[in-house]
Amino acid sequence: MNTPYVHIGQPQKQTHPAWPRPRTTRAVCRAEHGMVATAHYLASAAALDVLKEGGTAVDAAICAAATMSVVLPHMIGIGGDAFWLIHDVERKQVMSLNGSGNCGRNITLNSYKGMDAIPHRGPQAAITVPGAVSSWGLAHERCGKLPMARLLAPAIEYARRGAPVTSDTAQWIADDAEAFRADPGSAGIFLKNGQPYAAGERLVQSALGDTLEKIAKYGTQHFYAETGKSIAAYLNSQGGLLTAEDFRDYKARWVAPISTRYRDCDVFQVPPPSQGIAGLLILNFLNGVDFSNVAPDSPEYYHALLQAIKWAFQKRDRYLTDPTFSDIPVEALLKQEVADAERAAWLADASLTHENTPGGSDTTFISIADQYGNAVGLVQSLYFDFGACVTDPASGVLMQNRGSFFSLDPRHPNVLAPGKQSASTLMSGMVLRDGKPLMVYGTQGGEVQPQTQTSVITRVVDFGLDVQQAIDAPRVLYGRSWGDSSNKLLLESSAPEATFAALRQLGHPVEAATWPHTRMGTAQAVRFPDTEHPFFEGGADPRGEGVALGF
Numbered sequence: 001m002n003t004p005y006v007h008i009g010q011p012q013k014q015t016h017p018a019w020p021r022p023r024t025t026r027a028v029c030r031a032e033h034g035m036v037a038t039a040h041y042l043a044s045a046a047a048l049d050v051l052k053e054g055g056t057a058v059d060a061a062i063c064a065a066a067t068m069s070v071v072l073p074h075m076i077g078i079g080g081d082a083f084w085l086i087h088d089v090e091r092k093q094v095m096s097l098n099g100s101g102n103c104g105r106n107i108t109l110n111s112y113k114g115m116d117a118i119p120h121r122g123p124q125a126a127i128t129v130p131g132a133v134s135s136w137g138l139a140h141e142r143c144g145k146l147p148m149a150r151l152l153a154p155a156i157e158y159a160r161r162g163a164p165v166t167s168d169t170a171q172w173i174a175d176d177a178e179a180f181r182a183d184p185g186s187a188g189i190f191l192k193n194g195q196p197y198a199a200g201e202r203l204v205q206s207a208l209g210d211t212l213e214k215i216a217k218y219g220t221q222h223f224y225a226e227t228g229k230s231i232a233a234y235l236n237s238q239g240g241l242l243t244a245e246d247f248r249d250y251k252a253r254w255v256a257p258i259s260t261r262y263r264d265c266d267v268f269q270v271p272p273p274s275q276g277i278a279g280l281l282i283l284n285f286l287n288g289v290d291f292s293n294v295a296p297d298s299p300e301y302y303h304a305l306l307q308a309i310k311w312a313f314q315k316r317d318r319y320l321t322d323p324t325f326s327d328i329p330v331e332a333l334l335k336q337e338v339a340d341a342e343r344a345a346w347l348a349d350a351s352l353t354h355e356n357t358p359g360g361s362d363t364t365f366i367s368i369a370d371q372y373g374n375a376v377g378l379v380q381s382l383y384f385d386f387g388a389c390v391t392d393p394a395s396g397v398l399m400q401n402r403g404s405f406f407s408l409d410p411r412h413p414n415v416l417a418p419g420k421q422s423a424s425t426l427m428s429g430m431v432l433r434d435g436k437p438l439m440v441y442g443t444q445g446g447e448v449q450p451q452t453q454t455s456v457i458t459r460v461v462d463f464g465l466d467v468q469q470a471i472d473a474p475r476v477l478y479g480r481s482w483g484d485s486s487n488k489l490l491l492e493s494s495a496p497e498a499t500f501a502a503l504r505q506l507g508h509p510v511e512a513a514t515w516p517h518t519r520m521g522t523a524q525a526v527r528f529p530d531t532e533h534p535f536f537e538g539g540a541d542p543r544g545e546g547v548a549l550g551f
Contacts, residue, residue: 021465021469024472025468025472025542026468026542026547027468028467028539028548029537029548029549029550030535030537030538031536031550031551032536033051033550033551034048034051034057034368034369035367035369035526035537035538035548036051036366036368036538036548036550037366037367037524037525037526037538037539037540037547037548038064038524038540039068039072039364039365039522039540039544039546040068040072041545041547042067042154042158043064043065043366043546044540044546044547044548045549046063046064046154046155047060047061047067047366047368048549048551049063050146050151051370052551053146054145054371055146055150055151056143056146056370056374057086057372057376058086058140058144058374058376059140059144059145059146059151060376061376061378062136062139062148062151063151063154063155064368065082065132065136065378065380066078066136066152066155067158068364068380069155069208069380070158070205070208072166072169072545073169073205074169074172074173075363075364076363076381076382077132077400078132078215078223079130079387079399080381080383080402081130081381081400081426082097082131082132082136082378082379082380082381083096083098083099083135083270083274083276083424083426084096084135084270084376084379084428085268085269085270085375085377085430086139086374086375087374087376087430087432087437087440088142088143089373089374095142095254096255096256096268097135097139097255098131098252098254098255098270098271098421099132099252099380100128100274100421100422100424101130101421102128102250102419102420103128103403103416103418103420103421103422104127104128104129104242104243105243105245105246105419106241106418107241107403107416107418108416108417109410109415111241115408116408117408118406118408119404120401121401122179122239122388123238123239123241123388124240125390125403126235126240126387126388126390126403127241127242127403127404127406128421129242130397130399131250133215133220134223134250134251134252136220137252138252138254140220143374148220149216149217151216152212152213152215153216156212156216159209159212159396160204160209161204162202162204163202163203164200164201164202165197165198165200165201167545168545169197170196170199170201172385177191177196179386179389180386181194182389183389183390185234185391185392185393186390186398188393189391189393190391206396207393207396208395208397211223211227211395211396211397214226224248224250225247225248229244230395232246234392235392238390240390256271257269257270258276260280260284260336261287261336262283262284262431263461265431265432265433265461266432267280267429267431267432267457268430268431269427269428269430271323272322272323272423273320273321273423273424274424274427274428275424275450277316277330277334278312278313278315278316279312279450279453279454280334281308281312281315281316282305282308282312282450283454284336284338285308285312285339285343285346286305286308287336287339288339289343291304291463296458296459296465296473297496297499298499299498299502302499302503302508303347303503303506303508305451305454305455305458306478306489306503307347307352308346308454309451309476309478310346310353310354310478311339311343311346311352313354313479315333318413319333319413321414321420321423325417325420326413349507350506350508355487363379363380363425363426363445365441365442365443365444365523365524366378366379366380367524369437369440369536373437375430375526375528377429377440377441377442378428379442380426381400381402381444382399382401383400383402383404383425384404387399387400387401388400402422402424403422405423406420406422425446425447425449426449427442427449427450427453428442429441429442429456429457431457433530436530437528438527438528438530439460439525439526439527440525440526441453441457441523441526442523442524443456443521443522443523443524443541444522444544445521448521449521451475451478452520455476456471456523466527466537467526467527468539468540468548469539470539471523471525471539471540471541471542472542474491474492474495474515475491475492475520476510477490477513477519477520489508490510490511490512490517491510491511491512492514492515492516492520493513500512516541516542517543522540523539523540523541524538524539524540524546524548525539526538526539
């Protein structure tokens, strides 16, 4: 199989061979004034109400994130991190927010002396300050219109009155029941008489509702000045290492987004410690591959995509860490000449590969477009399902375990250090064409995030699919998840059998994964109107429990 090339960055005429587009799992959502796509139906509904009341995309994103912190507690919570991409129509710019938390000031390599790795569960896994709430405050201060009390009202209501346990949440509670039983705070909330909640039961989180109300009343910094004292005290009582001072001194920060040119579009990501650079590197690789005469489920497409992923990951893992602790040559890595010089060798040899370190996968992505022309891509996470499985019973805050991704190897770029932010799987994608938003898109899924994001953008930009078709289409997953002894290569079974056979012949050890497969991420995307598309388009992933809603 020979993969053709085009001039770098050249927009491609869509002359693809006839391709039977299967019916999607749900209709693409089209609307004129605004669009919301989240991983939970209740959050999408709450955020849509905010847009209808005149709120901005940032307002709606905060409402969605707060609501999901209650109704989707295994994926997202106020004890976790967040990264934002915001297109501000008045400022005519894309802005980025780093809401990743720092490692505690007293936490060093000696804190884990004698261990091979940082524990993934328990109080010693909860070693970074949660940054999400601070990021809400910064985003709202600059780009919000409605009061914070209005934005958090649905979350407070669901926390106090109780929210229905979804099928996915019930399964994750059952899977993590033993970890919950090891933590009194978590057991008192997420277990019912010591047993997991069943789907459809009511989960009440009264203490979390009280904490959210205080944030609404006193501002986001109250969470760090006051709630942080309670969280630190509980962690310390259980053997944890974070302090009240770690919370008090934390602030999210505005950072410059990073970008590359893909075809006739400008694609933006959040900078390190986010792995967003991997998504841009993959696109730089694919910039030199011509997809105009192939189908989006062809072996040519998947071969180029897989080699781009492996090539980008080996560069990501060489450098990714907190850029305030180590120089990361972002500008040099993103020069198109780097991909141009190495592309041919990687396309010619499927055995070229990269062994990665497994990362957490429980995250959620929020895509919002408002009636004013603003766009938001917000990714927020606890890292693992239910994070560290440690919950302060007084505040109801479930803590993330993002810090467990730190290395204990002093030679590793992501080695643990006091005050450091860990390399993060979280990333957010935004595409502009001619200076205007074209699409905001992202997914949960740890290692799969850059892979799924690329699947979505290429199928929209290169193949002309709508966002729901792009999300439904069969996806690949290259890498290692927890429990895997080595890297795996999965392709969803809705891809043609001929594609599997051709990939194996090329040397790709591809395995079929039942479609739709949850390990492929749960993506959300919103496309903006343009000359050929008069309405917003919204799509949500059948691999999750979300919906896109517009008005």
